[in-house]
Amino acid sequence: MTRATLPPQRQRVLARIERLSWLVGIGLILGFLYLPIAVLVAYSFNASRSLTWPMSGLTLEWYQKLASNSQLIEAFYNSIYVAVSATALTLIIGVPAAIALDRIDFPGKGLFRKLILLPIALPGIITGISMLILFRAIGFNLSLETVIIGHATALLAVVVTQVYARLQRVPASLSEASVDLGASGLQTFFLVTLPNIRTAVIGAGMLAFTLSFDEIPVTFFLTGRDNTLPMYIWSTMRRGLTPEINAIGTLIVAMSIVMIFVSVLLLRDKKNPRK
Amino acid sequence: MSTSRLVRLTRAAVLSPPLLWTFVFMFVPYAILFVYSFWVQKYPTFVPDFQFGNYIQIATDPQYLNVILRTLKIAFFVSLGAALIAYPYAYFLVFKVKRPGVRMALYMAVVAPLWVSYLLRAYTWKTILGTTGILNSFLMSAGILSEPSSVFLYNQTAMIVTLIYVFIPFMVMPIYAVLEKIPHNLTEASGDLGVGRFRTFFKVTLPLSIPGIVAGFTMTFCLSFGDFIAPFLVGGPDGLMVANVIASQFGASLNWPLGSALAIVMLMIVLTIITISDRFERLGQGKFA
């Protein structure tokens, strides 16, 4: 017996119940997802140090403490430096890699592809450790630069998958037509290929930036004297719970929201109106 | 310039940087890691050798074996839990939401938390579940508990909850992608042929969505398997996972060879899982085609 065989009145009631259960379920899931974030934001304004419910009052004390925390601010700028550099590097290496995978046949292509895409499912700790071993073996000291190289390597997978997927939708005949009409390979890349993968490159770049900014496992093993923001937060956590962490967290949430908006705006203009 | 020369030069220019980079920063490190796993610790450093001692230690010493098994178990439950929550969400989005604007918004709503720091999202569970935390004080003020309970935090359950929380978006994305691709007329045709909605789901929708489930499950499993942050924050003494053990080998214990061997073991496990899931995915696709 299916629902369709019930009298219409019953059907409508069942449909309503079903709809309601779905909505409750979705609400619960979203609540589960956003509760911790809400707690984080709320308690960054909590007057007391404890995390008990209910809150004891509102204060900006923790934010003020942050502003005067020079280590934190330095770590923040370090993170920006690392994220920008790593993103640039991973795009410069990743875009040609995606083009090579799409258009060129060469010996060892299969191995190359597997290696590049490995870090997507591979725990960051393995990438971190293996690169630590490399740097130590060649006598390279750990620093922000080693972190940058580590990030760029781990993030290649992100760029390659995005750009490759987009490239698949760009017919090879476009490049052939460009060359046929007199353009050189370089001109073709800048005048034809790049404009057609622009959204994927931008999207991948933004994603890479965000992931680099928040990166921990690889950074953990490759950090020298200078800390990135996550490393600084990590070290503060080891010393115990402090409300300042909530404040930092809230600021990062705010920054993430801004980034999401920026990326949506940037990508919206170039989008195919049909989609 | 001739076609072949132009083509060859272009190819070289495009290929060299990525190939070089991959070789130096991925292939070589893994190779050295592999080599180190056969070396021997000689406090305070380590020396070249060729012995399987590290691997034997891992296989026989219950300390290491237990950690590996525990980590596998936790990774499995995390993936299962995330899948059980993510699938209905994705299903709802694809099949029950009519307006594309609402669907987009709900999709972004589940993906947005990924943009917020992972460390902080794991950390908040520490604050929520602790004895001075929100859950306890809420339960006390509601009269359910008379004093704070330490049962919520610093155990494997806390880790599993935390990791499920972190990985739900990772699960939703591939399942959503695969459900979206199912042509609408398939489910319509099934209904048209008189098949009830439950059976349509089990016979049509679910089988077709397997590639997405497998992809999400694999990624979640492998990433949980290698996580060391959640155990550190909410795991407690019996919540140690493989990654923590490896990290300590490269830290205080200064036993790089053993750490390398453990890392290789982890690498092998992850590669095996990826290979198995690849086969699964191809099976699923074969049925569809």
Added chain:
Amino acid sequence: MTKIIETTNLTKTYGAVLAVDDISLSVEEGEFVTLLGPSGCGKSTLLRMIGGFEDPTSGQISLDGKEVTHVSPSKRAVNMVFQDYALFPHLSVGKNVGYGLRVAGMPKREVAEKAREALALVGLEGRYDDSPRMLSGGQRQRVALARAIVRRPKVLLLDEPLSALDANLREQMQIELKHLHTKVGLTFVLVTHDQTEALTMSDRVVVMRNGRIVQDASPQELYESPKTGYVAGFVGSTNLFRSSVTIGANGPVIKCFGQELAAPAAAGALSGQEVLFGFRPEKAALVPGGSEPGQNALRGKIAEIVYHGQSARIAIDLGSGQVLVDLQISDAAGSAAQIQEGEEIAIEVAPHKIMILADEVVP
């Protein structure tokens, strides 16, 4: 007249696959040449080698006297119209057409002028600022044409340009392409698998199979005097049959599915041999009922009549085989209007209308 394209022993292999097998072809300036054949016969590969998109494995290509075998497409005086038109989606129609000129360094104003001229030539002046997405298939193809022509190349290569269009549009475009060719005066080399296109538009048709040229002739010659059974069957329809040649009282005689027919005079030289023969369905004539059939008659039962408006195709069962005959529909005697399925029928084929065909040489 100068040979604008000349290939000498051109060969292309992909691993174990021989795509183009030792082809020596020449094209005169101003000709409209079509490469005709089924998929996989190597026609597109040959075209792409002429354009510079594939590297020949061996052999040479010359354009207007200059050797260009390994020269990049950007340096050859040929332009290609691709099968999927390859219009740049991120540029407007006008910018698409002017792309080649811009890349060559021509100043913007001049480029725009020339682009508008080229668009006017194909009837799309008003679409200069539109995005290619807004155009129909036929319009896009015209933009691709304009873009290729605007650089005034010596040769225009067209890779199955009409295959993506629907039937009505295709007929129209065939005529337009022919007009364009006359107007602009360039050499056209077109690749297609559609024999109607080849016959309608070309000065010369090169029929290809398995990487080789089977016949290279004008459309008329191809149709009336195909060299092989393959060509006879590919270009138009042909009734093919094998027979040994014997010499009879009035000349050479052959058997078509067991029935005797007078053979063409040239068959006399092939006495005693097994030869492939053929005749086209429209070359047969109905023997009006009642009169005594002449020597060149084939008698059989009508198996099927397929109505085609102006004519009808009649399948006649001769016992050991079937032949197809096209008859006009009219009120006169000998017309298709007068017969019915199942009837006995006699048709005659004049000996000079029977073609002597060679078998394929399979390498």
